[in-house]
Every structure is written in C-alpha cells, then in structure tokens.
Amino acid sequence: MHEGSIVKSLFDIAGKIKEDEKLIEIQKVKVVIGKFHMIVDDVFLMYFDLMKKEYKGFENAELIMEEKDVKVKCKKCNEIFMIEDPIFICPKCESFDTEIIQGNELHIKTMEGMK
Numbered sequence: 001m002h003e004g005s006i007v008k009s010l011f012d013i014a015g016k017i018k019e020d021e022k023l024i025e026i027q028k029v030k031v032v033i034g035k036f037h038m039i040v041d042d043v044f045l046m047y048f049d050l051m052k053k054e055y056k057g058f059e060n061a062e063l064i065m066e067e068k069d070v071k072v073k074c075k076k077c078n079e080i081f082m083i084e085d086p087i088f089i090c091p092k093c094e095s096f097d098t099e100i101i102q103g104n105e106l107h108i109k110t111m112e113g114m115k
Helices: 003-020 041-054
Strands: 025-034 062-068 070-074 080-083 098-102 106-114
Touching (some): 003 025
Antiparallel strands (some): 070 080
C-alpha cells in the first residue's frame, strides 16, 4: 500500500503551504489524483483521517478527491483514447508507441483555511 506514504507527502506539502500562507486552521484540502496511480480511495481517506490528527491545524480538515481518468495519445497516428487497464495499445493502429496525456496527476489543487 503506497497510499500511506503519498498521504504523508501530501501533509508535508500542505503544511508548507499552510505556513507560507500564514493559515491557522485548514478546513478543506482538494487533491487531484490520476487513476494511473491506482490509489484506493477508501484507503487514502483512511490514512488522511488518521494522519490529520498529527498535523497542527489539520485536525478538522476535510479531504476532497478529484479523480482524473487515464487518457493516452498514440504517437504514430495521434489517436487519443481512454484506458481502464494498464494496456497502452492504440485501438486504431495497434501501436505501442503511446504517451499518457492525462491521469498521471497527483497534486494539491486547493486548500481552504482560516488566518
């Protein structure tokens, strides 16, 4: 389970933002998570709820998760397609020469807090 280490990193980054913005209490943290990371939502939320008690100002924070589907572009024929499984074969020309153009994101989108 990699969710725990990702949530820990999220709190480290969010803590820096909180400090830089001189916020006292964080109410909401919105994160964008690409499905390519294969994060299990319930596990991620469980770690968030457990760890937020350890970070001053985050004790009552709510996590909002925005998931991004995996979108792939074929470098051979320029076809853009969505995938569910990690199989990167172009459905149009059957090329393996593809690149992920969406769904690999993992970042804090917004934070709401009080000064």
